[in-house]
Amino acid sequence: MNAAIITIGDELLIGQIVNSNAAFIAEACTAIGCTIVALSTIGDDAQALIDELDRLRAQAPVLILTGGLGPTHDDITKAVLTSYFHDTLVEDHEWLEHLRAWMKMRGRELSDRNAQQAMLPSTCRKLDNPLGTAPGMLFDRDGIVVISMPGVPDEMKGLMRQHVIPYLQRMLEERNESSWEYRTLYSTGIPEAYLADRIGDPATFLHGCSLAFLPNAFGVRMRIGAYGRTQEERAHELDRIEAYLQERAGRWIYGTGSTSLAMRVGELLKEQGGTVSVAESCTGGMLGAAFTDVAGSSAYFEGGILSYSNAVKVRELGVSAADIATFGAVSDVVARQMCDGVRARFGTTYGIGITGVAGPDGGTEEKPVGTVWIGIAGPTGTATKQHRFGPDRRNNRERSVAAALAMLWRMMQGVDDDV
Amino acid sequence: MNAAIITIGDELLIGQIVNSNAAFIAEACTAIGCTIVALSTIGDDAQALIDELDRLRAQAPVLILTGGLGPTHDDITKAVLTSYFHDTLVEDHEWLEHLRAWMKMRGRELSDRNAQQAMLPSTCRKLDNPLGTAPGMLFDRDGIVVISMPGVPDEMKGLMRQHVIPYLQRMLEERNESSWEYRTLYSTGIPEAYLADRIGDPATFLHGCSLAFLPNAFGVRMRIGAYGRTQEERAHELDRIEAYLQERAGRWIYGTGSTSLAMRVGELLKEQGGTVSVAESCTGGMLGAAFTDVAGSSAYFEGGILSYSNAVKVRELGVSAADIATFGAVSDVVARQMCDGVRARFGTTYGIGITGVAGPDGGTEEKPVGTVWIGIAGPTGTATKQHRFGPDRRNNRERSVAAALAMLWRMMQGVDDDV
Numbered sequence: 001m002n003a004a005i006i007t008i009g010d011e012l013l014i015g016q017i018v019n020s021n022a023a024f025i026a027e028a029c030t031a032i033g034c035t036i037v038a039l040s041t042i043g044d045d046a047q048a049l050i051d052e053l054d055r056l057r058a059q060a061p062v063l064i065l066t067g068g069l070g071p072t073h074d075d076i077t078k079a080v081l082t083s084y085f086h087d088t089l090v091e092d093h094e095w096l097e098h099l100r101a102w103m104k105m106r107g108r109e110l111s112d113r114n115a116q117q118a119m120l121p122s123t124c125r126k127l128d129n130p131l132g133t134a135p136g137m138l139f140d141r142d143g144i145v146v147i148s149m150p151g152v153p154d155e156m157k158g159l160m161r162q163h164v165i166p167y168l169q170r171m172l173e174e175r176n177e178s179s180w181e182y183r184t185l186y187s188t189g190i191p192e193a194y195l196a197d198r199i200g201d202p203a204t205f206l207h208g209c210s211l212a213f214l215p216n217a218f219g220v221r222m223r224i225g226a227y228g229r230t231q232e233e234r235a236h237e238l239d240r241i242e243a244y245l246q247e248r249a250g251r252w253i254y255g256t257g258s259t260s261l262a263m264r265v266g267e268l269l270k271e272q273g274g275t276v277s278v279a280e281s282c283t284g285g286m287l288g289a290a291f292t293d294v295a296g297s298s299a300y301f302e303g304g305i306l307s308y309s310n311a312v313k314v315r316e317l318g319v320s321a322a323d324i325a326t327f328g329a330v331s332d333v334v335a336r337q338m339c340d341g342v343r344a345r346f347g348t349t350y351g352i353g354i355t356g357v358a359g360p361d362g363g364t365e366e367k368p369v370g371t372v373w374i375g376i377a378g379p380t381g382t383a384t385k386q387h388r389f390g391p392d393r394r395n396n397r398e399r400s401v402a403a404a405l406a407m408l409w410r411m412m413q414g415v416d417d418d419v
Numbered sequence: 420m421n422a423a424i425i426t427i428g429d430e431l432l433i434g435q436i437v438n439s440n441a442a443f444i445a446e447a448c449t450a451i452g453c454t455i456v457a458l459s460t461i462g463d464d465a466q467a468l469i470d471e472l473d474r475l476r477a478q479a480p481v482l483i484l485t486g487g488l489g490p491t492h493d494d495i496t497k498a499v500l501t502s503y504f505h506d507t508l509v510e511d512h513e514w515l516e517h518l519r520a521w522m523k524m525r526g527r528e529l530s531d532r533n534a535q536q537a538m539l540p541s542t543c544r545k546l547d548n549p550l551g552t553a554p555g556m557l558f559d560r561d562g563i564v565v566i567s568m569p570g571v572p573d574e575m576k577g578l579m580r581q582h583v584i585p586y587l588q589r590m591l592e593e594r595n596e597s598s599w600e601y602r603t604l605y606s607t608g609i610p611e612a613y614l615a616d617r618i619g620d621p622a623t624f625l626h627g628c629s630l631a632f633l634p635n636a637f638g639v640r641m642r643i644g645a646y647g648r649t650q651e652e653r654a655h656e657l658d659r660i661e662a663y664l665q666e667r668a669g670r671w672i673y674g675t676g677s678t679s680l681a682m683r684v685g686e687l688l689k690e691q692g693g694t695v696s697v698a699e700s701c702t703g704g705m706l707g708a709a710f711t712d713v714a715g716s717s718a719y720f721e722g723g724i725l726s727y728s729n730a731v732k733v734r735e736l737g738v739s740a741a742d743i744a745t746f747g748a749v750s751d752v753v754a755r756q757m758c759d760g761v762r763a764r765f766g767t768t769y770g771i772g773i774t775g776v777a778g779p780d781g782g783t784e785e786k787p788v789g790t791v792w793i794g795i796a797g798p799t800g801t802a803t804k805q806h807r808f809g810p811d812r813r814n815n816r817e818r819s820v821a822a823a824l825a826m827l828w829r830m831m832q833g834v835d836d837d838v
Contacts, residue, residue: 011633013455014601015446016642020437022460027434036432038467041441041458044631071612072632073621114612131809133612152634154814182433193490193532193552202492212463213491214430215571223435278704278725284711285697285704288725292703295779295812303731305724306697306707312722312765346731360714390550393714395573 001172001179002060003029004038006052008067008077009151013043021066021156028160032169033179034062044074053084057144062168067151069134071113077148078121078137085141087121095126095135102133127163131155136163145171180210180225181234185245186259187252188219188406195220198248205244209237217395217402218261219252254409261405262290262297268412269300269349276408277346278304279317279338281329282356282372286401302346307338317341317353330355330367335375335384343377350408351377354400359393369393372400376408383411420591420598421479422448423457425471427486427496428570432462440485440575447579451588452598453481463493472503476563481587486570488553490532496567497540497556504560506540514545514554521552546582550574555582564590599629599644600653604664605678606671607638607825614639617667624663628656636814636821637680638671673828680824681709681716687831688719688768695827696765697723698736698757700748701775701791705820721765726757736760736772749774749786754794754803762796769827770796773819778812788812791819795827802830 005025011017019041026036037059042048049068056063068077082089096118103110117133120126127136127147132155139146147164149156172179187195192215202211210225222245226237246253255264269276278287284306291301305316310329313319319337327333335353343351356372363369370389375382387403389396424444430436438460445455456478461467468487475482487496501508515537522529536552539545546555546566551574558565566583568575591598606614611634621630629644641664645656665672674683688695697706703725710720724735729748732738738756746752754772762770775791782788789808794801806822808815 009633010629010631010644011640011642012442013445013458014449014642015442015444015455016603016633016640017635018437018439018442023431023434023437025434026432030433036434037462039432039460041460043456070632070634072615074629074631108613111612111616113615154809154811157811184435193530194527196491197530197532210429210493212429212493213489214428214435215489216436221430221435223430223433225429280704280707282711283708284716284720285699285707285723285725288699288704288727289702289708289816292701292727292777293813293816295777297703298727301703301727303725303727303735304704306704306722308707308711308717308720308722316722358711358714390573392573392576394712397708397712 001034001062001168001175001177002037003034003062003064003168004040004056004060005036006049006056006063006065007039007041007151008044008049008065010043010074012041012067021151021153024153024157025064025066025160028165029064029168030180030182032165033172033181034168035180044068044076046076046080049076049080050084053146061143062145062171063147064164065146065148066156069148069150071117071133081124081137081139081146081148082121085121085123085139087123089119090122092118092120092126092135095120099133127159129155129159131158138163138167176229178227178229180227181231181238183224183238183242183256184258185222185224185242185253186219186255186261186264187222187249188254188261189410190220190249190252192220195222195249195252199245200248205241209241211241217399219254219402219406260294261402261409263294265405265409265412266291266294266297266300268409272349272412274349275300275302276350276352277302277342277348279342279351279353280304280306281308281313281338281354282358283354283397283400284308286397287352287354287404290401290405302348304346305342313338317345328367330357330371330373332373332384332386335373336382339375339377340382349379352404352408353377354404356387356396356400358396359391370396372396372403374400374404374407376404376411378411383407420453420481420587420594420596421456422453422481422483422587423459423475423479424455425468425475425482425484426458426460426570427463427468427484429462429493431460431486440570440572443572443576444483444485444579447584448483448587449599449601451584452591452600453587454599463487463495465495465499468495468499469503472565480562481564481590482566483583484565484567485575488567488569490536490552500543500556500558500565500567501540504540504542504558506542508538509541511537511539511545511554514539518552546578548574548578550577557582557586595648597646597648599646600650600657601642601644602657602661602675603677604641604643604661604672605638605674605680605683606641606668607673607680608829609639609668609671611639614641614668614671618664619667624660628660630660636818637825638673638821679713680821680828682713684824684828684831685710685713685716685719687828691768691831693768694719694721695769695771696721696761696767698761698770698772699723699725700727700732700757700773701777702773702816702819703727705816706771706773706823709820709824721767723765724761732757736764747786749776749790749792751792751803751805754792755801758794758796759801768798771823771827773823775806775815775819777815778810789815791815791822793819793823793826795823795830797830802826
């Protein structure tokens with residue numbers, strides 16, 4: 001079953017915000033067997049929305065919209081859908097009560113402007129939105145399903161989980177069509193072209209399945225797709241391709257399904273009963289944030305020291321001030337002392353230290369912007385590695401986190417042959 | 420001058436990655452006066468790309484593409500553009516040398532697969548890509564400009580800065596058309612509907628300008644748009660609207676232009692010669708990451724303690740174990756001791772402590788998931804505030820960071836009247 005996503009808002013067209021809603025919706029729909037055929041972003045423009053509804057309904061029986069449901073003048077979605085379906089707005093008493101209670105809880109009166117949000121098209125199904133003041137709307141009219149949700153991410157996510165996904169699952173069951181199913185293998189430590197060469201010509205083993213290579217800061221993900229009517233058929237094909245890829249590149253594959261290096265490392269730490277602490281300079285907390293992004297990470301993540309200044313490196317981690325003076329804060333010896341220091345102080349199995357020149361300033365000929373030293377202290381000793389990422393501050397910080405997690409994973413695996 | 424963006428890749432349609440490239444390109448184009456009229460995402464599908472080129476060239480003389488330029492079989496962009504413009508591939512010797520040098524620097528031989536990336540359409544202008552193995556391509560053919568860039572974010576960003584933006588600026592100068600220009604005012608501490616009521620009916624003051632309200636975790640941004648031929652005309656209108664909004668809502672506006680709460684707080688700290696340190700529990704480093712995301716933050720950000728476990732709260736921050744036992748780790752008293760503790764230990768002007776139940780587990784009736792206590796210790800004393808965000812772990816962590824920065828900003832301003 002095909003579906004298309006329309007995300008609405010000038011802020012998206014001018015690039016003021018990143019469209020994370022589209023990714024969330026696409027992933028949730030794909031996971032249950034919907035095929036997203038198009039993803040379109042338009043401004044707060046009634047005619048543009050009408051044009052996209054007309055264009056995309058020809059490609060998909062389900063159109064999922066976000067945005068334009070707020071209480072202000074630039075929110076056009078409800079008005080457009082009402083006229084698109086030749087409908088009229090009627091007051092939803094239940095929702096009006098919800099709005100009153102919502103405002104009361106926040107010690108406010110219900111303003112006329114917010115009360116407008118209880119006016120809903122008469123033929124739409126209201127989708128409860130406990131987190132916000134605008135409900136979702138679902139139209140099943142004229143052979144097309146149009147689902148409209150607020151653009152606020154956590155409100156949209158709640159509506160997806162509670163209403164939209166269950167509704168689409170029922171549609172899929174009724175239609176009983178073949179669909180695509182995907183599985184992702186996550187690799188690190190080997191570049192895309194080398195991975196592709198090891199795996200060989202996809203034509204020789206795909207046989208109707210699909211394979212995509214997706215490089216990012218953490219490595220290269222391989223996404224396998226299988227097409228079939230039953231979950232069993234698809235799983236059988238996915239297993240076949242996965243086995244083929246594992247046989248040729250398993251050494252670099254750290255996980256499969258929906259995982260991340262932080263999750264995988266966390267699983268290994270749990271299995272081994274290990275713990276970890278961090279000493280961060282140029283990443284300023286991003287590595288700790290990556291560890292604790294994983295629910296349940298308190299089982300192995302103890303904490304750490306953000307040693308952004310040299311004074312903190314010396315005072316909190318026992319880094320030698322003389323070594324900083326001699327070798328610089330971005331050096332093998334300082335990275336080593338940072339990870340040894342935090343490991344000793346926090347009494348963890350592993351200690352990780354990151355020190356680098358994130359940029360844009362602070363680069364030298366010898367240590368240009370993008371130079372990062374990562375150290376990991378563990379039961380078998382301490383290892384350090386230098387990286388040269390590049391000119392972009394954000395990219396340098398993200399890649400430093402990825403490289404630290406990959407280095408810990410390889411150390412815990414006993415794998416350490418980057419290509 | 421209108422432009423449209425086409426981002427290519429199955430990984431986008433299935434929601435495996437968030438489309439940050441589209442936002443970066445749209446923002447960069449909008450900043451110089453281009454109007455992005457459409458933003459379309461398609462899969463690794465040759466026919467879909469041809470259809471979008473045909474559809475969007477009718478809406479915009481400039482089409483900007485990313486993705487599908489990698490070395491593997493699923494990368495279709497170069498082949499499609501070559502045939503779309505009835506062109507042929509020829510070897511670019513210069514690029515072949517770049518590839519050899521690139522591989523040599525990494526101690527590798529040039530594989531046949533990578534050598535393919537030196538085969539370029541004969542009529543395109545090659546856009547140097549020092550960070551990668553695929554160059555950008557610019558076609559100016561048949562009354563349309565098509566620009567194709569790799570999907571790897573830092574490669575795309577380099578190409579935009581070095582080649583695409585300067586090229587578009589020359590086009591704009593030659594065309595000398597009226598265009599939109601935008602300015603954003605950032606507010607925090609007042610909900611969208613209340614802000615809108617304070618400002619009143621936009622029709623009474625916009626007079627051809629545009630105004631959009633953009634709520635996010637940090638507050639509500641107000642984006643003003645002005646249309647005109649010269650930069651002076653547009654600036655004059657933007658100034659007029661900004662003055663109007665500042666007069667009515669200035670108390671909640673923390674910045675304008677392209678800023679963030681972290682940047683604004685950093686500016687204030689620099690002005691006041693102040694410093695800050697953090698003690699993070701549920702955010703696990705995200706607040707430190709937000710501070711250090713700002714280039715030059717070493718001038719005021721000293722560092723901090725990631726006290727994810729209670730043991731670390733007690734040992735590193737001097738939090739009372741008895742108080743944790745009595746009141747719980749997520750409590751007014753513990754937040755207070757965390758910020759007081761880190762401020763004293765790091766000798767900073769301000770100390771910030773965050774402790775909360777991020778979820779999904781750990782919630783109780785009294786302290787449900789989403790309960791977060793934030794404390795800030797400063798020269799005038801220590802303040803704490805409780806928040807109730809919601810059920811989503813990531814959202815709780817992001818909002819905790821936003822709330823802590825907003826609280827520090829208000830404290831430094833002497834403003835503390837949330838609506």
